[in-house]
Amino acid sequence: MKNTYAILKRExxxxxxxxxxxxxxxxxxxxxxxxxxxxxxxxGIMCVRSINNTYLQTGLNITDGVVTPTISTLSIxxxxxxxxxxxxxxxEEKKSGSFELLLTFPLRDTEIILGKFGACxxxxxxxxxPTFFYQAIIFSLSEPELGPVxxxxxxxxxxGASFISVGILASTLTENQIIAAVVTFGVLLLFWIIQWGxxxxxxIIAEILIQISILEHYQEFAKGVINTHxxxxxxxxxxxxxxxxxxxxxxxxxRS
Amino acid sequence: MIQVENLTKYYGQTPAIKGxxxxxxxxxxxxFLGPNGAxxxxxxRILSCFMPASKGKATxxxxxxxxxxxxxRKRVGYQPENVPLYNDMSTSAYLSFVxxxxxxxxxxxxxxxxxxxDECGITDVSHKLIGKLSKGYRQxxxxxxxxxxxxxVLILDEPTIGLDPGQIREIRGLIKNLAGRRTIILSTHIxxxxxxxxxRVIIINEGKLIAVDTPDNLVTSxxxxxxxxxxxxxxxxxxxxxxxxxxxxxxxxxxxxxSEGAFTYFVDSTLARDVRKDLFITISKNGWILTQxxxxxxxxxxxxxxxxxxxxx
Numbered sequence: 001m002k003n004t005y006a007i008l009k010r011e012x013x014x015x016x017x018x019x020x021x022x023x024x025x026x027x028x029x030x031x032x033x034x035x036x037x038x039x040x041x042x043x044g045i046m047c048v049r050s051i052n053n054t055y056l057q058t059g060l061n062i063t064d065g066v067v068t069p070t071i072s073t074l075s076i077x078x079x080x081x082x083x084x085x086x087x088x089x090x091x092e093e094k095k096s097g098s099f100e101l102l103l104t105f106p107l108r109d110t111e112i113i114l115g116k117f118g119a120c121x122x123x124x125x126x127x128x129x130p131t132f133f134y135q136a137i138i139f140s141l142s143e144p145e146l147g148p149v150x151x152x153x154x155x156x157x158x159x160g161a162s163f164i165s166v167g168i169l170a171s172t173l174t175e176n177q178i179i180a181a182v183v184t185f186g187v188l189l190l191f192w193i194i195q196w197g198x199x200x201x202x203x204i205i206a207e208i209l210i211q212i213s214i215l216e217h218y219q220e221f222a223k224g225v226i227n228t229h230x231x232x233x234x235x236x237x238x239x240x241x242x243x244x245x246x247x248x249x250x251x252x253x254x255r256s
Numbered sequence: 257m258i259q260v261e262n263l264t265k266y267y268g269q270t271p272a273i274k275g276x277x278x279x280x281x282x283x284x285x286x287x288f289l290g291p292n293g294a295x296x297x298x299x300x301r302i303l304s305c306f307m308p309a310s311k312g313k314a315t316x317x318x319x320x321x322x323x324x325x326x327x328x329r330k331r332v333g334y335q336p337e338n339v340p341l342y343n344d345m346s347t348s349a350y351l352s353f354v355x356x357x358x359x360x361x362x363x364x365x366x367x368x369x370x371x372x373x374d375e376c377g378i379t380d381v382s383h384k385l386i387g388k389l390s391k392g393y394r395q396x397x398x399x400x401x402x403x404x405x406x407x408x409v410l411i412l413d414e415p416t417i418g419l420d421p422g423q424i425r426e427i428r429g430l431i432k433n434l435a436g437r438r439t440i441i442l443s444t445h446i447x448x449x450x451x452x453x454x455x456r457v458i459i460i461n462e463g464k465l466i467a468v469d470t471p472d473n474l475v476t477s478x479x480x481x482x483x484x485x486x487x488x489x490x491x492x493x494x495x496x497x498x499x500x501x502x503x504x505x506x507x508x509x510x511x512x513x514x515s516e517g518a519f520t521y522f523v524d525s526t527l528a529r530d531v532r533k534d535l536f537i538t539i540s541k542n543g544w545i546l547t548q549x550x551x552x553x554x555x556x557x558x559x560x561x562x563x564x565x566x567x568x569x
Contacts, residue, residue: 006356010342017344097340101401104304104336105357106329253308253325 003107007115008122011089015123020088024123028081029130035073036134039066063144070134071152072222075215078124078160079188083181085123086167089116094175109249113242117164124160128153148224155221158234162214163188165241172248188214257282257409257439258303263312265298272298273463275312280456282408285435287454287471288443289556291564295463296443297337300413303441304334317408330359333402337413339394343387347378347397350386351404358405368404375433376400377426392423399430410434412442416449428453447556457556461564471556478559481506481524483552484532489518490544496521498538504529518547 015021043065050056093099102112135149166187171180195213198206210216214237217230258280265272273295280286288296302309303316305325313320319327342350351369360368373379376396381389386397395415402410415431416424432453434440444450450457451471459467459474467474488495492510499508504525511520525531532549539546 003357006353010345010353013349014342014344096343097336097338098342099340100301100306100336101334101340104306104329104332104334105354106326106359107357108326252306253322 001111003111004115004118007107007112008118011116011119012122015085015119020084021123021126024081024084025127025130028077028127032070032074032077032131033134035077036070036131039069039073040138061144062138062142063148066138067135067144068148068152068222068224070131070138071149071156072218074128074131074156075159075218075222078156078163079192080185081127082124082160082163082188083167083170083184085120085127086164086184087171087177087181089120089168090171091175091177091180095177103249103252109246113168113245113249117168117242120164120168121161124164125157128156128160145224148222151221151224151226154226155218155230158221158231159214159218162234162237162241165238165245166191169241169245169248172245257284257317258441259313259315260299260303261313263299263302263309263314265295265302265307266310271463273460276460276463276465278458278465278468280439280441282439283436284456285431285440285442285454287450287457288441288460289445289447289450289457289560290443290460291445293462294460296460297413298463299460300334300411300441300443301336304332304411305329306334306336330405331407332409332411333405333407335398335402335410335412335415337417339398341386341394341397341401343385346383346385347373347389347393348382350397351400354401355404360405368406372400372403375403376430391418392420395419395423395427399427403434408438410438410440410442412440414444415442416444416446424449447560451556459560459563466563467559474556474559475553478562479527479553482527482530484523484525484535485548485550485552486521486523486535486539486546487514487518487548488521488539488544488546489515490539490542492519494542495519495539495544498542499523499535502531502534502538504531504534518545522552 043060043062046056046060046065050060090099093102138144163184167180167184170183170187171177173183174180191212191214193213193215195210195216198209201209211233214234217233220227220230260276260278263276264274276295276299288299290296301307303314303321305321305328308322315321316328317331319331321328342353345353348369351372352365355365355368370379373382376399378393378396378400381393386394389397395418399412399415402412412431416427419427428449431440431442442454454471456468456470457474458465469477496508496510499505499521505523506526507524509522509524511522513519523531523535532551535549536546
């Protein structure tokens with residue numbers, strides 16, 4: 001635990017002494033801000049149009065019209081941004097050779113992995129903080145429901161954790177950060193769209209594809225529903241990839 | 257302290273080291289000699305638990321490097337060849353990080369860091385970013401991080417490579433000072449260095465051990481003839497002829513003149529007979545003037561080259 005904390009501190013410092021964290025957070029904020037303002041503006045136009053149209057009025061509310069879509073778009077943005085946060089975790093050390101020293105320090109593999117995971121996770125949370133202001137703006141102008149905000153962010157955070165676990169695994173496999181990022185992105189995108197195949201397969205495989213899709217489980221959170229099995233899915237997903245990461249680190253010590 | 261038994265490592269099909277066996281006593285400084293690609297780094301990486309051997313057994317302080325890797329790593333300070341450090345940290349922050357990971361108690365951390373920084377002469381760069389420092393400083397930070405938790409065993413891969421002569425002397429002095437309580441293994445391909453700091457040397461070539469002994473013993477056991485250097489004023493032809501006649505002299509070589517009428521000669525003789533007395537008598541009897549005479553010992557370098565080339569032949 002003490003060692004995990006030491007690694008976490010170092011990694012976190014490394015994120016914030018290099019420009020990586022700032023640039024990623026900056027880009028993320030700009031794009032999510034643009035999404036938010038577009039969604040908000042569109043909602044405003046719909047409101048104006050609905051003044052003379054009672055049919056339109058029935059479907060309009062701030063929670064479904066602005067809150068939920070804003071948080072949902074965050075999830076897609078995270079999918080694009082996360083590989084750039086995770087790619088350096090092990091690849092950089094492998095490239096510079098400090099990986100060799102790291103492995104000869106009296107550390108357990110789990111401590112190294114959890115420390116790096118924690119640092120990336122905290123950076124990810126810091127990245128989400130500016131988006132709270134969008135919610136603050138909505139709340140200052142209107143009275144949306146609080147529930148979907150909480151469940152939506154919980155979903156995004158769980159989603160982020162599972163993305164990080166995939167990213168860490170990819171970065172243990174190569175010393176090239178670009179390869180690590182591309183592999184991470186590819187795997188994440190595949191898990192994102194994997195349920196599309198459900199339409200063309202038998203019922204059993206279809207169900208499996210739906211259940212392992214990271215998007216499918218997120219939909220419930222977006223609707224404001226917190227299911228234990230959805231939470232469990234993300235936790236298991238993260239745990240599974242972190243376990244593979246541990247195996248990948250151990251493979252350096254397999255006798256050949 | 258360190259026991260290595262029949263250690264073998266394959267990279268795919270190619271063997272890097274083949275059946276290496278040796279022991280290192282507590283408090284000893286052992287030098288690892290060998291040409292590039294001989295397997296020095298591989299052996300050190302196995303001993304520091306970075307990677308496992310394909311076959312064989314190695315124990316450090318009684319712990320197996322494969323089975324009890326964590327225990328071994330607690331007791332070993334390792335400096336890899338190219339000193340990979342975190343360039344985005346300052347020297348003191350880095351040492352503090354390593355100290356924390358190596359389990360140095362919070363209260364002792366500050367004192368330990370100051371002590372190793374002082375020992376390694378890096379106090380003046382303690383607040384500088386490692387990435388901005390010169391090779392010499394990085395090398396010394398590499399040794400400092402290995403020393404931080406006062407380990408029983410130090411494994412240093414090429415500790416003086418890439419340093420200027422002044423720094424090399426400092427590092428050598430540092431390593432010598434560290435000896436005694438600690439067991440040190442260091443690799444080098446600078447031979448005078450090995451004979452200067454190491455109590456014993458191991459020569460390996462193409463993954464195989466070819467010799468283990470003290471530098472002095474290696475020199476005496478591999479020396480087949482002794483060589484005497486002479487500076488004589490006198491007619492070269494006569495000198496050559498007369499000296500060759502002395503019992504025990506095998507060969508004479510005349511070198512370039514040092515001044516008018518004076519030459520340097522190398523006289524090789526069998527080990528069994530000391531020919532210096534006869535040389536002097538012959539020279540003075542003929543009325544030549546002897547200005548210098550001393551024996552030339554074989555250097556570790558000669559032996560190294562001899563062993564390594566013999567292996568190939």
